[in-house]
Amino acid sequence: MARAFDEILGGEDGPPTRDELAAIAxxxxxxxxxxxxxxxxxxxATFRQLGITFAVYGESDAAERIIPFDIVPRVFLPDEWTRLSEGLIQRTEAINAFLDDVYGERRILKEGVLPEDLVLGNPQFRPEIAGMRPPHGIWAHICGIDLVRTGPDEFWVLEDNARTPSGVSYMLENREAMLRLCPELFRNFRVAAVDSYPDRLLExxxxxAPLGVAAPTCVVLTPGHYNSAYYEHSFLADSMGIELVEAADLVVDDDVVWMRTIAGRVRVDVIYRxxxxxxxxxxxxxxDSALGVPGLIAAYAAGNVAIMNAPGNGIADDKAIYSYMPEIVRFYSGAEPKLPNVETWRCREPQALQYVLDNLEKVVVKLVDGSGGYGMLVGxxxxxxxxxxxRAALIAEPHRYIAQPTLALSTVPTLAESGLAPRHVDFRPFVLTGANMVQVVPGGLTRVALKEGSLVVNSSQGGGTKDSFVLMDDPVIAQSQDFGFGQTQTMGGMTQSQGPL
Amino acid sequence: MLSRTASSLYWLGRYFERTDFIARLVEATVRLDVLSPRSAGQAAWASALAVTETDETFVERGGEVRRREVARFLTVDNSHPGSIVRCLDMARNNARAVRTALTRDAWAAINRAWLTFEAKPAADDPNAVLDLVEAVKNETRGFEGAVHRMLRNQTTWFIRLGQAVERADNTARLLDVKYHILLPAGERIGGVVDRDQWTTILQTVSAVTAYRWLYSDGLTPANVIDLLIARAELPRSLAASVEETVDVLGLLARRTGLHGEADRMARVRATRMARTRSGEVIAAGLHQYLQAFIHENALLHAAIGRQFTFS
Amino acid sequence: MRLSIDHRTVYRFTEPQARLVQMLRVNPQNSHDQTVASWRIDVDHDARMREGRDGFGNAVTMLYVDGPVEAIKIAVQGEVVTSHSDGVLHGVHEPLPPAVFQRSTPKTAIDETLAAFARDATKGAEPHRALHRLNATVKEGFAVERGRGQPGVTAAATMARRSGTARDLAHVFVAGARSLGIPARYVSGYRLGGGAHRPAPHGWAEAWCEDIGWIGFDPCTGLSPEDGYVRVAIGLDSIGAAPVAGSRLGEGEEELDVDVTVLREE
Known part of the structure; x- marks a missing residue:
């Protein structure tokens, strides 16, 4: 494989020409x-102390680990970010329109844009909630859209996450750590702040909220503190100043959701589940689920509670549907997708299957309903x-697989055992959709494959994270950058001096 | 506040208090043991098991009552619920469940204490045990401080409520198990007593200095009993725990506007405690008194659970 | 035909329950061959009831009961006027396209034995004929058990036993039809005959024929439902169409007692 494009040091065409990147270098x-x-x-050490841990699937004792953090940030330039945001917003709007359609009129099926059985026969399509509509018609309030990059202007959507995308706490905690540990970077670059995320999420x-509720009560619903992402759930509830509830804290009565408090029942209007x-x-x-809230769907159907993201969203980020996302974007927006998909072979189609079988050592094969880097072949x-x-699995059940070319994912310098070395990265920005606005928070989660040459960035498979800087226009890159080394040690501007003896 | 959150905070308080208590008990017992001849040392460890009500479990396991075995059992043994490591585990689980309600400081103290044990510390010789116990005590102190610095709201009140109920139970058990040392059979009160044994009791409730401040007439059983039962100045006395329970329930009632069964029980108990004279308790039977107290404390615990709909 | 229905369900709990939330699918809908003349649900406790619809278009009644509840009795009574169109449905509210009913569920999972059974029964006939053959073959090859049967019986298990309740046989039919590539679904409702005080409502199946629409099949009789049937709810399997789906808050075991009487009114 050719040498991958490095986002900071440049690719085969030489070092980057942009001043900002040269300064970071x-x-x-x-x-x-x-x-x-x-x-x-x-x-x-801070992350461990705060308990920012995750449990690894398949490890019996649910060992708690922290996700490795890399100190070298990943950087987006202002114009790059503007283009990305536009593409992300367009895609998220299409996802919402698609969900509203497939659980409602099903225009996209009637017009033959998608094969009917791909949606209706898909386990991710939930007939149980067909005909129900979330308040304001918004389904995917929080989307995490995974992107990869292969060159200066080449971004690709790898996966849409429209169910319960996680990772936003890393975006915030990584930034917190960088502000503390590398203040010189923030003195020298105008990095867009991400700390407004909880406020934007609460807004x-x-x-x-259901129509007519003036001061809605919002809660975060978690499966409980044994869940691998519990830290994030509690972190979000905490930073929004709202209750973190478990199913047992909620009761439905008369098609209304209530939470049990020490002073009696309190009505709940919006649930971030x-x-x-x-x-x-x-x-x-x-x-057989003991985790759920009996009657919750009845309350939702009655329009008495908003559930975000809405039930049934899995149909939008299914890997089989993914390959049709360009068509879906065109169908609902009437425009060309601003962010391209990675080329995808649907193994359910005989021709595509043949190609994949002939090129197994070159492609990446994924389970349609897999996640977390499991059930995946990197040829x-x-x-x-x-x-x-x-090969055997594909021949037996071709419809369960898709395949994609192995992309030369971009790299970012990363602190490895032997010193700084290029490591492959991907990126998950977060898109929020409210009743009046779709917005992208200027930042996101950069995941990095810490093993040399590895393309698998999942935390369960040895991946780490980085802070993601989005630079703002008019960066104050001073002529002489002061990165603060060889200078006097100061504490918040104060120096300690000894009094006269 | 969510009922479940309140319940977790309350249990967090109970388990953290229990952790601290066992740590002090082990520490005091190690000191007593190294000062004593072999047979007396063994008796010290046996009574440590009795105080934590784990003597039967220990024997069932086929354990021999020796320092090394008992110390391990009470500190690092993951397989029985009365060890420090398991209490910390329960405290941490409850803390995790209410992570949002705690400050980072408070959480960090719990997590650090827990991490002490994740490193699989040794508890084989007296010094290792003392080091371990010291590390735990450091974190429990840190936690106390962090809770103290938290907003004075329902969060801290439920933690304090759990601590108060647990503390009352622990101190009563300690006294009850050691009462034959305090009041040796056939021995007149004020007779010759084993100073070291007494010091163990005072150390376990951090009252060595307090005792010297409050009683000028030397170490006597009646004074020790008086201190641990009736002197509200001592935070770990029954009187102080009873008072703290009433105070905290009062704060909660003012916030929620609800008075309940637990408030009434706690107040009745406090009124009775105010009239309690340790001399009369000794005359009427210390053991019976303490058994009744422990039972009443358990009833109060259940009433708290009902009043705040913990389940 | 005018049918009167009396469907009583009693739950008894060994420990009092703090509260109950139940979802009832017990309301028949009007259609071309079915007119509901009167219908009511009575519960022997103070309860709050809310009407709604599930994703399959069934009428749903949510029932919220405060505890302590030691037992609860739900009585459903009413009259329905019926006619028939040889099992073919007309004028039924259908929110979902037939393709949805191709998917299997744990209870209707298709294994090789089931698929072979359906193939042998139909021998490559065109769908409409194939469905009638499948229905008749289940009727011939399976013993019908009275009673409510065990919960959680799969179609595959019924295949192995060659015997089952009306519900179990309907599952075999549904799974068999799907194995042939034909959308099929479970129906719960009432059926005249078999005497008073039966221990369960009836269950049968419906399958989709491109040119005809949804057609009912009752493997207990080997025929299509006629005017002795009252159609109440549909689902991917009997769980999705269950007359009562419940959740309770409290310890202990529960005991269920069901009594169904369907009579012809003069």
Whole structure:
């Protein structure tokens, strides 16, 4: 494979021409690696102390680990960000229109844009909630759209997450750590702030409350503190100043949702749920689920509560549907998609299957309903045995798989054992859709594959995270950058001096 | 506040208090043990098991009552619920469940205490045990401080309520198990007593200095009993715990506007405590008194659960 | 035909329950061959009831009961005037396209035995004929059990036993039809005959024929439903069409007692 494009150091065409990137490159060069390592350790110690941990699936004792943090930030230039945002907003609007349509009129099926059985036969299409409409017709209030990059202007959408996308707490905590550990970067670059995210999220929640509710009560619904993303759930509730509830805290009475408090019942209007559809309401979805709130869907159907994201959203971010996203965007927006999809072979189609089988060592094969980097074949790095196992699986159940070319994902310098080295990254920005506005928070979660050459960035597979800087126009990159080394140690501008003896 | 949150905070208070208590108990017992001849040392460990009501479990496991075994059992043994590590685990689980209600400081103290044990510390020789216990005590102090610095609202009140109920129980058990040392059979009160044993009791409730301040006539059983039961100046006395329970329930009632069964029970208990004279308790039977107290405390615990709809 | 229906359900709990939330699908809808003359739900507790619809278009009544509840009795009574169109549905509210009813559920999972059974029964006939053959073959090859049967019986398990309740046989039909590529669904409702005080409502199946529409099939009789049937709810399987889906807050076990009487009015 050709050398990958490095976002800061440049690609085969040489170093980047943009001043901002050159300045960041200089910061990386002039900061001694052991100093970077010290700061990185300090950040990780903080994360461990705060309990920003996740449990790894498939590990029996639910070991709590922190996700490794890399101190070198990833940088987006102002014009890049503007283009990205436009593409993200267009895509999110299409996702919302699509959901409203497939659970309502089904125009897109009637007009033959998508094969009917791909939607109606898809397990992610939930007939149980067909005909129900969320307040304000908004389904995907919080979208995490995974992007990869292959060149200066080449961004691709890898995956849409329209159910319960996670990772936003890392965006915020990573920034917090960077502000503390690398203040010189923020002195020298105008980095867009991300700390307004909780406020924007709460505004979004309030805006989608059922009609006629003046001061809506909003809550975050978590499966509980054994969940791998519990830290994030509590972090979000905490920063929004709203209750973090579990299913057992909620009761539905007379088609209205209430929470149990020490002073009696309080009516709940908006629920940001971080549990899967299956566990929302045992009367409607899985009857064996002890996690759910009996009657919740009835309250939702009656229009008495907003659930965000809405139940049934899985149909929008299904990998089989993904390959049709360009058509979906065109259908609802009437315009060409601003962000392209990665080329995708649907193995359910015989021709595509043949191509994939002939090129298994070159492509990435994914389970349609898999996630977290599981059930995935990365052809170029797979063993013969792995390839043959996937060949057999593909022939047996082709409809369960899609395949994509192996992309030369961009790299960002990353602190490895041996010093700074290029490592592949992806990016998850967060798009909020409220009753009146669609917005992209200027930042996101950059995930980095810490193993040399690896393209798998999932935290469960040894990935780490980085802060993602979005630079604002008119950056104050001073002529002489002061990165603060070899200077007097100061504390918040105060120096300690000893009194006269 | 969510009922479940209140319940978790309350249990967090209880488990953290219990952690602290066991840590002090182990510390005091190690000191007593190293000062004593072998047989007396063994008796010290046996009574430590009795105080935590784990003596039967320990024997069922086929454990031999020796310092090393008991110390491990009470500190790092993951397999029984009365060890420090398990109490911390429960405290941390409850804290995680209410992570949003705690300050970072408070959470960090709990998490650090828990991490002490994740490193699989040794508890084999007296010094290792003392180091471990010291580390735990540091974090419990840190937690106390962090709670103290938190907003004076329902969050801290429920933690304090749990601590008060637990503390009342712990101190009563400590006294009850050690009462044959305080009041040796056939021995006149004020007779010769084992100073070291007494010091253990005072150390366990951090009252060595307080005792010297409050009683000028030396170490006597009647004074120790008086201090641990009736002197509200001592935070770990029954009187102080009873008073704290009433205060905290009062604060909660003012906030929620609801008075309930737990308020009434706590107030009745406090009124009775105000009339309690330790001399009369000793005359009427210390053991019976403490058993009744522990039972009443359990009833109050249940009433709190009902009043705030914990389940 | 004028049918009167009396459907009583009693839940008894070994421990008193703090509260109950139940979803009832017990309201028949008007259609070309079915007119509801009168209908009522009575509950022997103070309860709040809310009407709504589920995603399949069934009328749903949410029932909210405060505890302590040791037992609860739900009585559904009414009269329905029926006619028939040889099992073909007309004038039914259909919010979902037939393709949705191709998916299987845990209770109607298709295994090789089931698929082979459906293939052998139909021998490549065109869909309409194939469905009638499948229905008749289930009727011939399976014993009908009275009673409510065990919960959670899968179509595959019924295949192995060659015997089951009306509900179990309907599951076999539904799974078999889907294995042939034909959309099919479960129906719960009432059926005249079999005497008073039956221990469960009736269950049968419907399948989709491109040129005809939805057609009812009752594998207990091997025929299509006629005017002795009252159609109440549909679902992917019996769980999705269950007359009562419940959730309770409290310990202990529950005991269910159902009594259904369908009579012909003169």
């Amino acid at each position: 200089r910061w990386i060069e002039t900061t001694p690696p052991e100093e970077l390592r010290r700061r990185q350790r300090s950040a990780e 979004t929640m309030k805006s989608v 971080r549990i899967d559809d299956d566990f929302l309401d045992p009367l409607v979805f899985r009857p 170029p790095t797979a063993s013969k045995a792995e390839i043959e196992a996937f």
